[in-house]
Amino acid sequence: xxxxxxxxSRVMRxxxxxxxxxxxxSDVAQAQHGREGLTHxxxxxxxxxxxxxxxxxxxxGIEMVEAVRKESSLNATKLMMVTTESELSQVERxxxxxxxxxxxxxxxxxxxxxxLRLLGFNL
Amino acid sequence: MDTNPEIIKEFxxxxxxNLDRLDSELVALEQDPGNASRLASAFRTAHTIKGxxxxxxxxxxxxxxxxxxxxxSKMRDGKLVLNQDVTNGLLRMIxxxxxxxxxxxxxGCEPSTDYGAVVTLLRTLDEETxxxxxxxxxxxxxxxxxxxxxxxxxxxxxxxxxxQVAEVPPLDHLFVADPAxxxxxxxxxxxxxxQAVSDTALRVDVDLLDKLMTLVGELVxxxxxxxxxxxxxxxxxxxxxxxxxxxxxxxxxxxVMKTRMQPIGNIWSKFPRVVRDVATQCxxxxxxxxxxxxxxxxxxxxxxxxxxxxxxxxxxxxxxxxDPAIRTQRGKAAEGVLRLRxxxxxxxxxxxxxxxxxxxxxxxxxxxxxxxxxxTQEQAARMSDHEAIRLVFAxxxxxxxxxxxxxxxxVGMDVVKTNIEKIGGQVDIQSRVGxxxxxxxxxxLTLAIIPALxxxxxxxARYAIPQVNLLELVRLEAEAxxxxxxxxKGAQFYRLRGNLLPLVHLHRALELQSxxxxxxxxxxxxxxxxxxxxxxxxxxRINDTEEIVVKPLGKQLKGVSVFAGAxxxxxxxxxxxLDVLGLAQRSSVLGESRTRNQADQALETAGADTAxxxxxxxxxxxxxxxxxxxxxxxxxxxxxxEMVERSGGLDVVQYRxxxxxxxxxxxxxxxxxxxxxxxxxxxxxxxxxxLVVDQIIDIVNETVVVQKKxxxxxxxxxxxxxxxxTELVDVSEVLAAADRQMTGQAA
Numbered sequence: 077x078x079x080x081x082x083x084x085s086r087v088m089r090x091x092x093x094x095x096x097x098x099x100x101x102s103d104v105a106q107a108q109h110g111r112e113g114l115t116h117x118x119x120x121x122x123x124x125x126x127x128x129x130x131x132x133x134x135x136x137g138i139e140m141v142e143a144v145r146k147e148s149s150l151n152a153t154k155l156m157m158v159t160t161e162s163e164l165s166q167v168e169r170x171x172x173x174x175x176x177x178x179x180x181x182x183x184x185x186x187x188x189x190x191x192l193r194l195l196g197f198n199l
Numbered sequence: 200m201d202t203n204p205e206i207i208k209e210f211x212x213x214x215x216x217n218l219d220r221l222d223s224e225l226v227a228l229e230q231d232p233g234n235a236s237r238l239a240s241a242f243r244t245a246h247t248i249k250g251x252x253x254x255x256x257x258x259x260x261x262x263x264x265x266x267x268x269x270x271x272s273k274m275r276d277g278k279l280v281l282n283q284d285v286t287n288g289l290l291r292m293i294x295x296x297x298x299x300x301x302x303x304x305x306x307g308c309e310p311s312t313d314y315g316a317v318v319t320l321l322r323t324l325d326e327e328t329x330x331x332x333x334x335x336x337x338x339x340x341x342x343x344x345x346x347x348x349x350x351x352x353x354x355x356x357x358x359x360x361x362x363q364v365a366e367v368p369p370l371d372h373l374f375v376a377d378p379a380x381x382x383x384x385x386x387x388x389x390x391x392x393x394q395a396v397s398d399t400a401l402r403v404d405v406d407l408l409d410k411l412m413t414l415v416g417e418l419v420x421x422x423x424x425x426x427x428x429x430x431x432x433x434x435x436x437x438x439x440x441x442x443x444x445x446x447x448x449x450x451x452x453x454x455v456m457k458t459r460m461q462p463i464g465n466i467w468s469k470f471p472r473v474v475r476d477v478a479t480q481c482x483x484x485x486x487x488x489x490x491x492x493x494x495x496x497x498x499x500x501x502x503x504x505x506x507x508x509x510x511x512x513x514x515x516x517x518x519x520x521x522d523p524a525i526r527t528q529r530g531k532a533a534e535g536v537l538r539l540r541x542x543x544x545x546x547x548x549x550x551x552x553x554x555x556x557x558x559x560x561x562x563x564x565x566x567x568x569x570x571x572x573x574x575t576q577e578q579a580a581r582m583s584d585h586e587a588i589r590l591v592f593a594x595x596x597x598x599x600x601x602x603x604x605x606x607x608x609x610v611g612m613d614v615v616k617t618n619i620e621k622i623g624g625q626v627d628i629q630s631r632v633g634x635x636x637x638x639x640x641x642x643x644l645t646l647a648i649i650p651a652l653x654x655x656x657x658x659x660a661r662y663a664i665p666q667v668n669l670l671e672l673v674r675l676e677a678e679a680x681x682x683x684x685x686x687x688k689g690a691q692f693y694r695l696r697g698n699l700l701p702l703v704h705l706h707r708a709l710e711l712q713s714x715x716x717x718x719x720x721x722x723x724x725x726x727x728x729x730x731x732x733x734x735x736x737x738x739x740r741i742n743d744t745e746e747i748v749v750k751p752l753g754k755q756l757k758g759v760s761v762f763a764g765a766x767x768x769x770x771x772x773x774x775x776x777l778d779v780l781g782l783a784q785r786s787s788v789l790g791e792s793r794t795r796n797q798a799d800q801a802l803e804t805a806g807a808d809t810a811x812x813x814x815x816x817x818x819x820x821x822x823x824x825x826x827x828x829x830x831x832x833x834x835x836x837x838x839x840x841e842m843v844e845r846s847g848g849l850d851v852v853q854y855r856x857x858x859x860x861x862x863x864x865x866x867x868x869x870x871x872x873x874x875x876x877x878x879x880x881x882x883x884x885x886x887x888x889x890l891v892v893d894q895i896i897d898i899v900n901e902t903v904v905v906q907k908k909x910x911x912x913x914x915x916x917x918x919x920x921x922x923x924x925t926e927l928v929d930v931s932e933v934l935a936a937a938d939r940q941m942t943g944q945a946a
Contacts, residue, residue, distance in 0.1 A: 085247045086209060087206060087213050088247070088250055090205075091206055094206070133243075181250055182250075182254045182261075
């Protein structure tokens with residue numbers, strides 16, 4: 077199973093990648109902003125999950141969600157927003173634009189496992 | 200989830216970088232509180248720290264950054280305007296975070312310190328300045344809009360952690376590489392998918408780079424050996440292969456050196472905050488300007504100059520720039536400007552720190568230096584203004600009338616100078632009263648491989664002298680040597696273009712045995728510069744200049760100040776690298792400007808009887824007015840009565856680990872039970888002799904015409920000085936009298 081972590085903080089990317097690997101993703105790539113994430117997804121349609129941060133330079137998370145959803149080839153890719161309480165009010169907007177799920181940080185492995193199961197991942 | 204120590208390390212590196220950036224952003228925002236992209240960037244920085252801290256279960260960090268983030272988010276949304284209180288609060292947050300991060304780095308966990316005060320302070324600021332309580336900050340539907348549009352934060356690279364090594368500017372471009380390009384390479388290499396898209400740049404352990412540098416050093420040595428061997432061979436194939444090896448090695452050396460380079464901006468980025476803090480504390484207004492942030496320096500050097508530079512910057516704000524009121528009064532802008540400039544020149548890095556403050560008054564410096572006993576009155580009078588200003592580098596010298604808690608930290612400019620010289624750099628100061636002060640620092644690009652002059656000492660051993668210390672080479676043929684070298688009181692001087700150059704014989708300084716007698720063969724003088732003074736090093740042979748790889752000396756030899764390190768020569772033998780400053784100090788050609796000046800003057804006075812002389816006027820015994828050429832005086836002393844001891848019918852004092860005889864040439868009228876005895880001290884036969892006087896009257900600069908009529912004991916003759924008849928002392932007779940007394944004592 078392949079996943080992508082999109083976050084501008086290197087530490088967050090490392091943390092999230094480690095977590096995803098621990099819950100069962102064999103191949104986790106990283107991107108440091110929305111545009112890079114989008115490029116990676118278009119080049120790798122077999123990536124099943126992308127964890128997307130909110131505030132990033134170049135292209136924000138919400139812009140990335142919008143852009144990914146315009147690509148029909150990426151219909152199957154699950155997008156999960158990684159958010160903080162200060163962005164909660166916008167989660168609805170992200171979901172409307174095509175994000176599949178959100179998770180509020182900091183979160184534990186259990187929380188994300190539950191959410192991923194809801195999305196249909198067999199963990 | 201188990202936290203990988205690697206991640207914590209990354210987090211800390213990131214954290215420090217983010218804090219530095221936040222520091223500069225806040226200071227910049229203070230000038231321009233409405234700058235939306237800066238606000239967004241500052242917010243994002245705090246947000247980043249908070250996010251990761253939460254995952255790593257650093258509760259205190261998370262809490263502190265959380266309240267800070269709230270404040271920043273309000274400012275970003277225009278609900279709160281940055282003022283000094285808010286800035287101070289946020290800076291305190293940064294300090295707290297830095298403190299915690301440092302603790303985590305050292306102990307692996309958060310400290311037990313209570314940071315409640317900072318949190319409360321930030322909360323209060325938040326509540327005070329905005330109607331809705333912080334919990335409702337989330338009710339801001341349009342939050343992402345300005346953020347999303349916000350371009351990458353200022354010129355600073357995206358918060359993509361870049362470790363010490365990877366901070367070289369071009370990396371930003373790599374990171375933010377053309378997305379199309381990144382996509383293509385990914386598609387082209389399906390096996391490579393695991394590779395993160397952003398990983399076009401690597402972080403490399405500094406230790407590994409150090410090791411690479413050492414290996415390159417070894418390679419350079421091997422190359423030098425091969426070059427030397429093939430120069431004796433005629434095989435053209437071998438010659439061209441060697442040539443290639445030579446070129447590749449040079450390129451490799453340059454490449455590896457580049458990996459160790461960091462822009463000086465890395466340390467400068469802290470200065471806006473330093474300047475702001477110091478300025479606020481002293482009630483001053485100072486703006487900092489930087490030019491040449493991107494100038495690259497070797498990592499070791501960057502680290503070595505960090506503290507000295509910080510000290511200079513603090514000093515400039517604290518002592519250099521005047522209070523706004525005074526500035527306005529003097530017709531300057533209330534806000535002072537501190538200008539930092541860095542640039543490459545002549546294979547060295549130049550750093551200038553200039554303020555437009557009050558400048559340094561050479562007269563004040565002279566007065567302070569004399570008062571503190573750093574120099575004598577006479578030396579002060581002889582000094583040029585520039586030399587006087589340079590006295591701020593003298594050990595224990597501080598010109599601030601009040602020692603503040605900002606600069607008065609026990610670190611003087613002498614430490615700054617020592618630290619810069621330790622890495623082969625030089626520091627100079629220029630100042631104009633009322634216009635400001637500029638400190639100029641020159642440092643080598645790297646410490647690992649340096650150009651050097653190879654010389655041979657009298658015993659045949661080779662030594663390397665760093666090129667930075669080298670001024671010129673002089674060769675004197677045997678006859679010339681005999682006449683051009685002057686001997687003054689056991690020391691040798693060579694008159695180079697009119698200036699007396701003290702000579703140091705390498706084999707003597709190193710206490711090596713000399714094979715040949717001196718004077719009957721040609722002399723090679725290497726003119727060197729140390730501590731802004733020149734001296735000549737007499738060596739047996741000058742070999743060549745060469746790029747040498749500096750190897751540190753073993754622990755056992757660390758204490759030997761005349762050697763800076765060792766290197767391996769082309770033929771495989773080891774040569775020691777001379778520490779020019781240490782050598783000069785050991786041979787006492789430095790810091791003893793008296794020796795030089797005195798010798799200089801002795802020659803001058805001998806040559807021109809009627810020329811102007813500086814004379815010391817005093818009264819002694821039955822003589823009301825006596826004069827001695829100041830050049831012959833080593834120093835003036837005043838000995839408290841209890842210091843004077845009686846030994847073998849002679850008055851003596853213990854003086855500089857020696858016994859100093861007090862000669863009373865014309866009887867002694869001073870009250871023996873009095874408080875103190877004034878004395879003029881002369882250098883005599885590697886020791887000192889003191890002439891007891893009643894009173895020092897004056898120091899004058901006059902043209903003296905000696906009339907030899909009135910000659911009496913110990914007196915050369917008399918002259919009219921300051922319209923009064925004054926007797927000139929025959930110093931040689933004073934010294935002879937001392938000798939007689941001493942031998943009389945011995946007998």
